[in-house]
Amino acid sequence: MKKMEEMMELFTDEIEGFSKSINKLESLSKNFVDLKIKTDTSSIEYLLKDFLKEQRKVITIYKEKTTEIKQGLRLARITPNWMATLFCITVTIQVLSLSYFAYHFIHSENRNKAAYIEGQKESNESARRYFEDHPIIYEDYKKWTRKKEGIQNQK
The missing domain is CATH 1.20.5 (Single alpha-helices involved in coiled-coils or other helix-helix interfaces)
Structure with a gap:
């Protein structure tokens, strides 16, 4: 027990x-x-709103930068400005020099023609004066030219 x-x-x-x-x-x-x-999400909502604001700022900055880059690409050139300027100056100088030489060549042809005509007139005048001073030689010259014309006509 x-x-x-x-x-x-x-x-x-x-x-x-x-x-x-x-x-x-x-x-x-x-x-x-x-x-x-009690479920209190106010602190989480505040943090989430703050995060979303930051994200919006980042997105706007990103968009601004991309538009700047796009604008830069649109305005970008393959050749720099100084090279384009140098090319234009070179082409202008070449055109001016070719124009000058063409002008000079055309006028030199005209001067040569004028000089030839002037020389012809001078030689004719000189021959005429010579023949006036020497009539006997002039008569011999006429005979010689007739003979020459006769020979040329026979050919």
């Missing part, structure tokens, strides 16, 4: 410990039932 009494005591102690644990669990469970968790 002694053993039974000991076992009974042990069971009683265990039941008391178990009931204390249950009471403790019930009180804790009441605390959790009364506890209401």
Whole structure:
């Protein structure tokens, strides 16, 4: 019986410990039932709004930079400005020099023709004066030209 009494005591102690644990669990469970968790997303919303503002700024900067690059590409040239200017100056100098030489060539032809005509007139005048001063030679010259014309007519 002694053993039974000991076992009974042990069971009683265990039941008391178990009931204390249950009471403790019930009180804790009441605390959790009364506890209401509120979802407050205001701080997250604030951070999200701030992040979106930053993203909008970055996107506008990106768009501005791309439009600047596009404009730069539209205005970009394969050749630099100094090279285009040098080319225009060179072409202008060549056109002017060709025009000058063409003008000079045309007028030199005219001068040569005028000089030839002037020389012809001078030689004719000189021959006429010579023949006037020497009529005998003039008569011989006439005979010689007639002979020459006769020979040419026979051919």
